[in-house]
Amino acid sequence: MIVLPLIFLVACEASKPDVGDDTETSGVTPEMDVPELSLNEFLASNRTVYEDPDYVGEFDDWVEIYNGGSETVELAGLYLTDDLETPTKFALPEDRSMEPGGFLLIWCDDQPEQGPTHAPYKLNRKEDFLAIFLVDGGNDPIRLDAVEFKDQAQDVSMGRVPDGGAEWKSLERASPGASNG
Numbered sequence: 001m002i003v004l005p006l007i008f009l010v011a012c013e014a015s016k017p018d019v020g021d022d023t024e025t026s027g028v029t030p031e032m033d034v035p036e037l038s039l040n041e042f043l044a045s046n047r048t049v050y051e052d053p054d055y056v057g058e059f060d061d062w063v064e065i066y067n068g069g070s071e072t073v074e075l076a077g078l079y080l081t082d083d084l085e086t087p088t089k090f091a092l093p094e095d096r097s098m099e100p101g102g103f104l105l106i107w108c109d110d111q112p113e114q115g116p117t118h119a120p121y122k123l124n125r126k127e128d129f130l131a132i133f134l135v136d137g138g139n140d141p142i143r144l145d146a147v148e149f150k151d152q153a154q155d156v157s158m159g160r161v162p163d164g165g166a167e168w169k170s171l172e173r174a175s176p177g178a179s180n181g
């Protein structure tokens, strides 16, 4: 039997006090087309699971984003952050889009020089936070999804099952860039 360390995972939708209720809804009007992107899987302690394709021999932290909507999402104006004080810390590649049901892998390796999918920060397996924000015109950033986590095991990813669903689980087999099954 495999015994995984106790994992605390708090979906921020369920507990917003740290985040502030207004971040998610401010600036949203009924007509606004808010993309249905979610944080779908992450690995905060990667030693052997998946090698950074942009640099041989590097096993870096990564996070998978999923488009659960029925529309193609253009990534311009979308940001991934590990710091609520700085929602726009890392701009997703603005010349790319995500098809419905598509996945995008972002490397959290603090090596932005390695390409447009490399964020300027790493994940802390002991305790960290991730969020996706949309910046639409001059409005306040709109939070699309967020997750807080603690005490992540080496080489064990956490993912939503099913893809884009409410429940987070530690995955027996990491699936970077593909369905969590």
Ligand SMILES: [Ca+2]
Pocket (backbone or CB within 6 Å): 052, 054, 055, 058, 060, 107, 109, 111, 114
């Ligand atoms: Ca790297």
Ligand SMILES: [Ca+2]
Pocket (backbone or CB within 6 Å): 040, 041, 064, 159, 174, 175, 176, 177, 178, 179, 180
């Ligand atoms: Ca996956």
